[in-house]
Amino acid sequence: MATNTIRLDDAARAGWLYYVAGNTQDDIARKLGVSRQSAQRLVSLAVKEGLVKVRIDHPIANCLDLAHRLKARFDLRIAEVVPSDPGSASTTVGVAEAAAAELERRLLLPDPITIAIGTGRTLKAAIEKLPSMDCPQHKVVSLTGNIAPDGSAAFYNVIFTMADKVKCRSFPMPLPVIASSTGERDLLHKQPMIAATLKLSADADVTFLGIGDLGHQAPLVVDGFLTDAELAELNRAGAVAEIVGWAIDADGRPIAGLTNDRVASAPIPSRETSLVFGIAKGPLKLPGIFAALKGRLINSLITDEDTATALLAG
Amino acid sequence: MATNTIRLDDAARAGWLYYVAGNTQDDIARKLGVSRQSAQRLVSLAVKEGLVKVRIDHPIANCLDLAHRLKARFDLRIAEVVPSDPGSASTTVGVAEAAAAELERRLLLPDPITIAIGTGRTLKAAIEKLPSMDCPQHKVVSLTGNIAPDGSAAFYNVIFTMADKVKCRSFPMPLPVIASSTGERDLLHKQPMIAATLKLSADADVTFLGIGDLGHQAPLVVDGFLTDAELAELNRAGAVAEIVGWAIDADGRPIAGLTNDRVASAPIPSRETSLVFGIAKGPLKLPGIFAALKGRLINSLITDEDTATALLAG
DNA sequence: CCGGCTAATGAGTAATTGCCCATAGCATAG
DNA sequence: CTATGCTATGGGCAATTACTCATTAGCCGG
Structure with missing residues (x-):
């Protein structure tokens, strides 16, 4: 264990010498x-x-423009558009x-806040980019079992990953994502x-919601x-996407x-009282993002240029 | 002008694709x-x-340890120790x-604060690493003419550089650094x-003070x-360093x-009421840093490993 | 003490990057 | 219209970096 720490220590030092001090790897060696x-x-x-964090400190004009138009078109509080990487498959x-x-x-705010977290691969990736922090003043609550x-433990339930990175009070939901029956779901929720x-x-x-x-x-x-079979049934009923388990149609x-009667997740917090971020990009997610915007389920969006363009064209 | 903006835009995009998305320059091309x-x-x-900002997100054990010891030894509020780059001449x-x-x-704090800024090459380099920001709530005031x-305009007076980067209210001092006589200094200060x-x-x-x-x-x-000649005289009187023009001895x-009777700078803000950072590293600065610590002129320090080690040994 | 395993190491090599330089495009002054 | 000087471009090459692979060191169970 200690050897692992020392190794990371050296890695950090090497990374520092390389990226900050601009040494060649030969020099570092x-x-x-x-x-x-x-x-x-x-x-x-x-x-x-993930010890090395790079950020580009420039408001790329096109991204800013798209963000503005998204905000206006979908009545958003915050819209953030990152550059697209043409041809990259990553979502x-x-x-x-x-x-x-x-x-x-x-999380850096000194006053205590409550953060609700959804689930999924995108959110998991986001959490992994967080630096280690210590913020006992905040609460983080999972919306899904x-x-x-x-x-x-569900792998893409990210609240544990988050609690690990950020020392704040976390509230997981010891529930299945989808209960076996409506009755069971209601019973569990009464605990x-x-x-x-x-x-x-x-x-x-x-x-923060994945789509x-x-x-x-x-x-x-x-x-x-x-x-x-359940998926096929949902599709027949018009479902195009799900947010923390709740299946939604194109609007x-x-x-x-169907499964919505058994989903054990918390309802999505109201866009009136909470800043509700949708985090998603890519053609596969497009119908879902569009639906979430149309149905006013979210009031803030983080996506990429291509997706933003497609949303505005839709 | 516009072509310059477009170019920076492309630069930002290229930088993003390279550092964040991990493309090769061939792909980007x-x-x-x-x-x-x-x-x-x-x-x-x-x-x-400076569009690309890299930070290493790992508390390198040795640096943390040195910071702790500096804090205890010199009664500091904040001590930050960055890794040393052996053999690099940069200060x-x-x-x-x-x-x-x-x-x-x-600067990110929403509540208005007043920031006092000294002068020098180190501070100038620091300001240049700042991202562009918009913080009209804060005031930045120069301590020197x-x-x-x-x-x-004095080149290493950094308040203009700062006002350029960060849109906050700035208060330069339209004064020479060192007046021609005590009388002139006092007269100017009465305006x-x-x-x-x-x-x-x-x-x-x-x-924030350079040393x-x-x-x-x-x-x-x-x-x-x-x-x-003035320098030689100061040295004979025991001066080892200066902070915003004020010459100080080893204690x-x-x-x-001498020149201290004519320095037109503001006094260094009190360590009782202000968080007073010294920003300096390197053997040349060592006596000055040590003096500033000993004389309790500063209550916070940002330096590097080697300098921290030397300070603790001294 | 010995095999078998894993992790670390260094050699070698392919890929990528940084840089110099000759040249082309272009604006401007004459 | 032409000369002049400036800037941007792409070729070519050297330096640097990434990766593969064989080898070795260290470690455990027998």
Whole structure:
């Protein structure tokens, strides 16, 4: 363990010498007394471990313009548009960094706030970009259950990752994401602890939501929360996306019945009382983002240029 | 002008694709439709223009340890120690970034504060690392005059650079750094505008000071504020360093008489009422830093490992 | 003490980047 | 219209970095 710490320490030092002081890896090797290859490994370790944070400090005109138009068109409080990386398949690069910056800004506030957190790969990537912080004044509450269908902790429930990075009081939901019946869901929600957490989430000052598609590779199916049959049924009922488990149609209205009767997640905090961020980019997410905007489920958006352009064209 | 903006825009985009999205310069060239060389130029332009900000997010154990010990030994409110770059001659790399981060943190506060700023190469480098910001709520006041001996604006008076980067109300001091006589100094200080600025600086919430050495290559001499003869006289009187023009001895006491009778700078804000940062590193600055600490002129310090080690040994 | 395993190391090499330089484009003054 | 000087461009090459692979050191269980 200690050796691991020392290694990270060296990695940080190598990363510093490389990125801040502008040394070559050869210099670093000499200065740290290791081989050039080892120096290279240390630098790349520092990058891989997320020790190196790069931000571009320039309001790229086109992004700003798109953000303005998104705000006006969809009545948003905050819109952030990051550059697109043409041809990259990643659905997280860029928006994750931007979401992390937004989250960090809130966490740095001295006055206590409550942050509600959804789930998904994009949010997970965002949390991983957060620096280590110590903010005992804040509360972070999960909107979804953390129990996977096989009984283990759901991997993309990100509140644990977050609690690990940021030392604030965290409120997970010891529930399955989708209960086996409406009755079970209601029963679980009546438990005092759960009820208190649900209440807390409704009062969140800021909310960060991922948007899940309900296409062929829907994350809810991939992760085993939904069967193919259930997905097909939802699609027939017009579902185009889900947010913390709640299936919505193209206009952002929740699908009536089906799995929505059994979703154990908290309701999405009101856009009247909370800053509700949607974090998503990419063509696959496009219908979902558009639906969330149309249905006024969110009042803030972090996305990329291509997606923003498509949203404005839609 | 517009072409320049567009170019910086592209530079930012290229920098983003390179550092955040992890593209090769070849990819970027293809994606932006320019040659590889041009892409390389854009990336390096982004770096040169300070659009790319890198920070290492890891508390390097040794630095933290040194910071703790500095705080205890010299009764400091804040101590920050950045890694040393062995063999590098720069007296700014590292501490400039750290000072910029500290300054940025204050500027991001929504409540209005007053920041007092000294002068010098280190501070100038720090200011240049600041991102562009818009903080009309704050006031920034210079502690020193901005008139060089030849009548032009003093180059290392950094308040203009700062006002340029950060849109906040700035209060320069339209004075020479060192007046021609005590009488002239006192007369200038009685002018209503100047008196008001002096009053403002005394009430600063945060103060950032560079520390100037008084050795052979003393910046005050290099910049023509002091003659060699005056320097020699100061040295004979025991002066080891200067802070905003005030010469101090090895115990941090101001030298009595000599140029100190004519220095037109504001007094250093009190460490009782202001957070007073010293920003300096390197063997040349060591006696000055040590003196400032001993004389309790500053209550916070940003320096590097080597200097911190030397300070603790001294 | 010995095999078998894992992690770390260094050599070698391919990929990428930084830089110099000759040249082309372009504006401006004559 | 032409000469002049400036800037941007792409070719070419050297330096630097990333990656693969074989080897070795260290470590554990037998």
